[in-house]
Structures are given as structure tokens and as C-alpha cells.
Amino acid sequence: MSRREANDHAADLPLSVDAPVFAEPWQAEAFAMTVALHDKGLFSWGEWAQALSSQVKGPGAAADGHDYYEHWLVALESLLVSKGLTARADVDAMAEAWERAAHATPHGKPILLENDPRPIR
Amino acid sequence: MSHNHDHDNELDPFAARVRALETILTRKGLIDPAAIDVIVDTYETRIGPRNGAKVVAKAWSDPAYADWLRRDATAAIESLSYTGRQGEHMQAVFNTEDTHNLVVCTLCSCYPWSVLGLPPVWYKAPPYRSRAVIDPRGVLEEFGLTLPADKKIRVWDSTAELRYLVVPMRPDGTEGWSEERLADLVSRDAMIGTALARQPA
Known part of the structure; x- marks a missing residue:
């Protein structure tokens, strides 16, 4: 199989880019x-x-x-x-709490869950 | 994904989900945030292909060690304090004049973390995972490695239980070199099999 005749989905192997692991x-x-x-x-x-x-x-x-x-x-x-x-619903709810906390946190300050204006228990 | 918002604090959805999981699991006593930091630090800064390069250099220098590595790579590697966390077994595959070895994980991205650190992006990406088995010679050529047509290529498919380390051939002109100097010739890619050991300058 030649890669040249493959479609775009089988893109080039990303050889030269050695991104950091994370x-x-x-x-x-x-x-x-x-x-x-x-x-x-x-x-x-x-x-x-x-x-x-x-x-x-x-x-x-x-x-x-x-x-x-x-x-x-x-x-x-x-x-x-x-x-x-x-449970999926618990993760959904907690992720929303973190997003609310992020919005409520002044720019430049660390985002803490305590900053959530509508905390969940 | 990760747009920069300069007007507002925003967690992208993945970051928010990770924090949510971390909060839930910490509250349940299943994880300790301090331990998470230690693991991140370990994999970002302490474990990397230098470990594997030392294993290879030792095998090049010490025939008894090479023999041990061939028979029981798990133990031979552990003797240098490079211990796998997932209880996986290691197998060392030695390149020879006749055969070149190449490692892939078609299943997901199993990789010998203890000796190579975390895998490069291309190792985890679908094209390499699918094509290394179907067309190893073509894949190697894309890595700039053209092997003689009569050289056999053996592809090793890693699993959660068994991971492979390629021991490249020792370059000529390195007689009498110290293990430390030899290790500098051994790249990560040489231990995956997408490159050869570097030639001495």
C-alpha cells in the first residue's frame, strides 16, 4: 500500500514534530x-x-x-x-461546578472550587 | 480546543472534567493529590530514554549482561533499578546483521515506560499503529531509515503485559568506549526500532 494513494485520513506520520509528552x-x-x-x-x-x-x-x-x-x-x-x-452525572455536575468557579475567579488568581457561587455538596 | 481567553478565567471542558474527577476521587479517599504531583514530576523529568540507553550500553559492553538481558529482560533491567509500574514483563529484541526489529502497539499505546519514558506522539497516533505492521519497510523509509532489501524486519506488537526494547547493533569504531559514552549513541527511536544507533562522530 502506498501512502500517497491513501486519502487524507491516513495523514503523514508526524515525524519531525516531537511535542512534549503532555x-x-x-x-x-x-x-x-x-x-x-x-x-x-x-x-x-x-x-x-x-x-x-x-x-x-x-x-x-x-x-x-x-x-x-x-x-x-x-x-x-x-x-x-x-x-x-x-457516576457520570456526578462528574458532569462537578465539572460544571469547576467551570462556574473558573468564571467567578478574578483573572490571574488560582481557580479554586471554593469560588463556585453555587457550590454542590 | 485550548483557546486563550484574556478577558476571563475559563477552564476548557477537558480540564474541568479532570478537576472534577480529581475532586471526586480525592473526597472518596481513592487518590492523594500530592501523589499525583509526584507521578507527574517523575514522568516529566526523571524517567526517559536515558534509562534504556544505559541498558543498551551495558549490553554492548558486558556479554554476560547481554546474555541475561536476552534470557530475562525483566530481571536484567530491574537490576539497574528501572522497574515497571504496571507489573509488565520486558523482552529485549536484538538487531542483527540479518534482522531489524520494530516495536508497535496496535492495540493502544503500550510502551516500556520504565526504560523509555512516555511514548512520542507519533507512536500513539493511528497511522503508525496501523501501518507499522502492514508496511514496516515503508514506515522505516519515512523515518529516513532505508534497510537493505534482504534484511528481515520483525515487528513486535506490545501488550499491557509484555513490552519490548530494541537493542540496536553497536556501531563500528566504538571499541573500548565507556558505557556512558556508548549510551550517547542510543536514541529513543533506536530502541523503538525506527532508527539505528548513531555513528560515532
């Missing part, structure tokens, strides 16, 4: 949470690989891999939900 802090945090939860024995690494695989093998995965940690995060959430460790 493009944004949340990616590092999502990665580290996964390692920490595995260390605690909440899932096996095989279970994790399967969860991640089902996301990154999906048709929506970008050819340049830039969305890798987005898939990682979806995989982590799904695995935690399937293990009964959290």
Missing part, C-alpha cells in the same frame, strides 16, 4: 490519576489497556494523535463508571 497540564493529571488508581489496585493494567484501546481505535481518533489524551480521559471516566467508583 501538551497541557490536565493531560499530565489525567495520566497520573490513572497510574495512581492502578497502583491502588482499582483496576488491572490489562483492563486499562482495553478501555483505552476501545477509545483510541474508534473512527474519530485523529491521525496526528493530538486528541490522544482526550480519548484517555474518556476511557478513564468510562472505566471508573463501570467499576462503580463514580
Whole structure:
């Protein structure tokens, strides 16, 4: 198979770009949470690989891999939900609380959950 | 995704979800934020392909170590204090005059973290994962590595349980070099198999 005759989806291997391992802090945090939860024995690494695989093998995965940690995060959430460790609705509600907190935080100040004007319990 | 808003504090949706998970899991006592910071620091700054390069340089210098690495890579690598966190087993695959080795993970992105750090973006991206198996010679050419037509290419597909480290061939003209000097010739890509060891300058 020649790559030249493939369509745009099979884009060039991103050879020359050696991006840092984490493009944004949340990616590092999502990665580290996964390692920490595995260390605690909440899932096996095989279970994790399967969860991640089902996301990154999906048709929506970008050819340049830039969305890798987005898939990682979806995989982590799904695995935690399937293990009964959290519920999707709880994550949704808490994520909204963090977004409200961010909006309510003056520019330049650290974003803290306490800044949420409508805190959830 | 990550637009910059200079007028307002805003968390992008992924950052907000990560913080939400962190809050929920911390409240349940399942994670400790301090431990998360340590893990990030470890993978960002302490673990990287220098570890693997030291393993390769030792194997080049010490035939007994090379033999151990061939028979039981997990133990031979652990003896240098590079321990895998996920309980994975390691296998070292040695390049020879006849055979070149290439590592991929078609499933997701399994990678020998303990010796190479975290994988480069291209290793995790769909084109490499799908094409390394179908057309390894073509993939290597795109990495600028053209192998003789009669050289066999063996592709190793990593799993969660078994990860591979390619031991490249020692370059000529390096007789008597220290392990430290040899390690400088061993790039990350050489240990994935998308490059050869550097030639001495």
C-alpha cells in the first residue's frame, strides 16, 4: 500500500514534530490519576489497556494523535463508571461546578472550587 | 480546543472534567493529590530514554549482561533499578546483521515506560499503529531509515503485559568506549526500532 494513494485520513506520520509528552497540564493529571488508581489496585493494567484501546481505535481518533489524551480521559471516566467508583452525572455536575468557579475567579488568581457561587455538596 | 481567553478565567471542558474527577476521587479517599504531583514530576523529568540507553550500553559492553538481558529482560533491567509500574514483563529484541526489529502497539499505546519514558506522539497516533505492521519497510523509509532489501524486519506488537526494547547493533569504531559514552549513541527511536544507533562522530 502506498501512502500517497491513501486519502487524507491516513495523514503523514508526524515525524519531525516531537511535542512534549503532555501538551497541557490536565493531560499530565489525567495520566497520573490513572497510574495512581492502578497502583491502588482499582483496576488491572490489562483492563486499562482495553478501555483505552476501545477509545483510541474508534473512527474519530485523529491521525496526528493530538486528541490522544482526550480519548484517555474518556476511557478513564468510562472505566471508573463501570467499576462503580463514580457516576457520570456526578462528574458532569462537578465539572460544571469547576467551570462556574473558573468564571467567578478574578483573572490571574488560582481557580479554586471554593469560588463556585453555587457550590454542590 | 485550548483557546486563550484574556478577558476571563475559563477552564476548557477537558480540564474541568479532570478537576472534577480529581475532586471526586480525592473526597472518596481513592487518590492523594500530592501523589499525583509526584507521578507527574517523575514522568516529566526523571524517567526517559536515558534509562534504556544505559541498558543498551551495558549490553554492548558486558556479554554476560547481554546474555541475561536476552534470557530475562525483566530481571536484567530491574537490576539497574528501572522497574515497571504496571507489573509488565520486558523482552529485549536484538538487531542483527540479518534482522531489524520494530516495536508497535496496535492495540493502544503500550510502551516500556520504565526504560523509555512516555511514548512520542507519533507512536500513539493511528497511522503508525496501523501501518507499522502492514508496511514496516515503508514506515522505516519515512523515518529516513532505508534497510537493505534482504534484511528481515520483525515487528513486535506490545501488550499491557509484555513490552519490548530494541537493542540496536553497536556501531563500528566504538571499541573500548565507556558505557556512558556508548549510551550517547542510543536514541529513543533506536530502541523503538525506527532508527539505528548513531555513528560515532
